[in-house]
């Protein structure tokens with residue numbers, strides 16, 4: 336069975352939902368379809384939640400009414416029959432009653448999670464009702480029955496395996512299964528979620544849970560591109576990537592895929608294909624264990640990076656220094672992305688500034704600390720094995736006119752990361768495009 340995930344824009348208009356129905360029924364094969372919320376809905380729900388939390392009730396109700404109106408228009412375009420429309424109206428009014436009820440009672444984190452879950456609950460029920468209107472048989476499997484995170488917010492694949500299998504077994508003749516992306520339950524059995532953009536993650540988690548033959552992520556772009564199409568003109572989709580290459584690109588800025596998505600797919604060896612709803616015939620990008628080798632496959636950039644340099648003569652010939660240093664980052668649950676060291680200094684980068692002040696306070700006891708904000712990591716993915724010659728030279732030749740703050744090479748065989756000031760980002764991406772592709 337394949338898992339097909341459709342993102343917010345792919346279900347963002349009634350016509351787009353019609354197209355999704357066409358795509359999933361084309362070949363008659365059994366599949367599990369994961370849907371996001373209608374585009375814009377999660378953002379609106381978060382805004383509504385912020386208003387409720389601030390007790391701005393009038394503004395909250397105004398925003399709820401506005402969103403409700405947009406769904407009334409949506410269902411008019413979605414359904415063609417009075418029965419279909421009546422079903423859509425009942426879904427929408429039931430969910431908006433619930434949303435309004437949240438604005439009327441004490442509002443805690445629990446309620447805020449219930450509120451943002453409404454986006455996927457509405458989109459899947461509207462879509463399911465549309466399939467029924469078209470006499471397309473399907474089953475709606477509630478993600479809240481099988482998606483769970485543990486106390487560390489890690490999804491529990493064995494739980495999904497057990498419960499999703501059972502749910503599917505109850506419909507031996509059903510060809511299409513529909514479920515919600517993004518939402519799950521936490522150890523308290525409350526409604527929770529996999530964080531923004533988490534529907535991709537749901538798709539690969541359920542793909543792993545049912546040992547899917549393939550996970551397809553349908554978006555509105557024809558695969559992962561070799562460079563950022565918003566900044567560089569001549570980009571093209573990459574035909575094939577390994578799991579590691581794709582994880583690197585997703586993490587370092589390729590917006591098309593939630594970075595966590597690759598983990599379960601790699602672990603269970605399930606190929607992931609990125610496809611375009613607007614151009615379903617396009618080949619897209621295949622992410623798998625083994626793919627064609629190419630010197631350089633892609634470039635991606637991640638902004639909002641903070642570089643921290645610790646200079647200490649105590650590091651000279653000492654051991655245990657790095658451990659003590661990294662314990663501070665561990666204590667503040669702050670991941671470190673890039674590292675370079677010399678005998679008397681360490682430079683590293685983080686992208687989460689939440690605990691920056693405390694971290695600096697604590698590491699200052701080790702030595703002199705310098706902090707540079709507004710940095711960008713440029714990540715170049717390809718094959719950089721130690722037997723390769725000239726590939727790195729090509730990278731640096733391309734950006735010889737750009738000041739470089741840090742370089743990380745050799746950490747893996749498939750990437751080189753370069754830290755620059757964000758001011759030079761567009762120039763660097765364009766120069767690399769010229770020089771490398």
Ligand code: ASP
Pocket residue numbers: 342343371372377378454516517530531532533534535
């Ligand atoms: N609806 C959620 C979001 O907008 C999850 C997703 O679309 O992936 O973040």
Ligand code: MG
Pocket residue numbers: 342343532535591593
């Ligand atoms: Mg997304």
